[in-house]
Amino acid sequence: MPPPLPTLATPTLLLILLIASPAVSCSSLPPEDGIRIVSAEKRIDLTAPIVKVFLTLKVENAPAANDDASRVLLAFTPTEAQHLSIVKATRAEGKRKKKSYVPLPVEASDLDTTATNGARLYSVLLSSPLKPGEATTLEVLYVLTHSLEPFPAEISQSEPQLVYYRDSAVLLSPYHVLEQVTYIKMPSNRIESFTRFDPTSRAGTEVKYGTYHNQMPSSYLPILVHYENNRPFAVVEELVRKVEISHWGNIQITEQYKLKHGGARHKGVFSRLEYQSRPSISGASSFKNLLARLPPRVHSVYYRDEIGNISSSHLRTDSHKSELEIEPRYPLFGGWHCTFIIGYGLPLQDFVFESVDGRRYINLTFGCPLLDTVVDDLTIKVVLPEGSKNPQPVVPFVTEKHLETSYSYLDVVGRPTVVLKKKNVVGEHNVPFQVYYEFNPIFMLAEPLMLISAALLFFIACIAYLHMNLSIGKSS
Incomplete structure (x- = not known):
């Protein structure tokens, strides 16, 4: 026609x-x-x-x-x-x-x-x-x-x-x-x-x-x-990746997804019985699983949405890569949406290095780990340790860049955060990028000293309380 x-x-x-x-x-x-x-x-x-x-x-x-x-x-x-x-x-x-x-x-x-x-x-x-x-x-x-x-x-x-x-x-x-x-x-x-x-x-x-x-x-x-064309039209309307660096040995990554099926809109009533009885015919253009390619040696992987943890996921790891196969709570037809969060940890020594000029830098992969998807709006936030100075991102293509300050537990002055934004991201954007920064190791003692000081103050307050006489006696 x-x-x-x-x-x-x-x-x-x-x-x-x-x-x-x-x-x-x-x-x-x-x-x-x-x-x-x-x-x-x-x-x-x-x-x-x-x-x-x-x-x-x-x-x-x-x-x-x-x-x-x-x-x-x-x-x-x-x-x-x-x-x-x-x-x-x-x-x-x-x-x-x-x-x-x-x-x-x-x-x-x-x-x-x-x-x-x-x-x-x-x-x-x-x-x-x-x-x-x-x-x-x-x-x-x-x-x-x-x-x-x-x-x-x-x-x-x-x-x-x-x-x-x-x-x-x-x-x-x-x-x-x-x-x-x-x-x-x-x-x-x-x-x-x-x-x-x-x-x-x-x-x-x-x-x-x-x-x-x-x-x-x-x-x-x-x-x-x-x-x-019945291939999955998976479109990530918005992806926010938050990378938190801790020099105590861990990198924590949290990815928040807003996903939709970008193909022809579904009309009529969805029949679960028909979908399961004739999977090759009923809902041929829908998709119910996605594959995320994560870095090697990931740990503490979780996959959840607003309701809670989603158990329909499978993780396969080896020395070269990690693959996480996820299934939303329901199959996605044209025009349908879902939101979810993927989180995982990485060993610090595999991704943070020291350059010849004494600066440290993190080397990560840009883009989206979900295969065969389009990301309309991507935001990457690299949260550096407290006390870091002069952050400088190095990305092999044009992106929007700015700095902001993030706060976490026991932070005093906040953590410098490099924010990178790019629209219309595809798999060809999954290339390495770096963020260089200066860091004095003395700042690693800030939080332990705060905890020790708080503990000492607590014990001193307890000792002072035990030695205080708060009873009401007769006047002499």
Whole structure:
């Protein structure tokens, strides 16, 4: 069934604007106007709720170019830019078995004002500039969240989940693309419909667009794919991770989750009997368990919600990793929510180290431990020991950062707390980050001395009370 007219209005309007607008002239491009894409392969992975796009670009600086090329621009539509979670790029060096991939920095470009039709540009900074006539191969990965649109928007318990995905059959690029092909991978053979632009072919769960030749800059051919996707659409609306460091040998981590099913909304009445009797059919798009990958050597693990402890969890640990399989109190259907807390302890010596300049630092993993989830709003609070000074977080991507003060038992001046915030977090953000700080070991004696002083004062008060004569006697 085709979508209603308002749903198609945006891509249709974009197509009209792109066709009506003239090709980008060389004078309107940045200094790397000599760049052209010799071949482009675009692979779109739609097997999960999170869309992953892999690009293989053979980029050449034209022999007639006047300058070396120090960067390559990537273009995204405004809608893609809104749902863009992360962009990673590598450069292939060497040949065949000796080939290696060198990571390249990617940053938002300041050339958006010169881009055609509001496209958002990102710059891939080359480790060594391309001289005129030279070519190189780039491998690009970018991740899109909330890009799958359920259609129909509401389904009953026994219906499968169908979704729309919108993209372009050709690569949106500010450069001339000589040759390009696009592959779209779906999770099952049930593909309701897909847009056709010759040449287009389908083989099982994969649709191929191309090969297309001599695409002008900013070319765009909108496509729409309608297919079945019953993978768990697990969305963490808010995650607050609190990391408390104690130099007495322990790190305590508490994670508060607000989870929802982000797929097609459930309609009708939920039948537990039907769900348990036909698990493969009834509630095929729902999910009742999640897997959290925790650091190795965890201890004191707990999993609870507002009611209390939830016993439906399984912990598997070894020397390399720990996996916690959790089950909410009820299966989650589209639009349903639940909240819960996961807590665990870690040995201090595995995650807190001393740097060469004498500072201490904690090395942890950013992101969410739940696999195959999107985190709309992530907050990480690293609570340092009392007496710590000059905290400095080191995160390999842009985050919101600020400092605050936390108080716990026996604290006098409070504990410095580093707060990191980021939106639209996916599994590719699960990389190490550090927080450096200065700490004088003399502060470790503060709390024991307070306890000893309180005990001494208590005993002195008891002795004074026993030696006091509070009886009422006769006056002499």
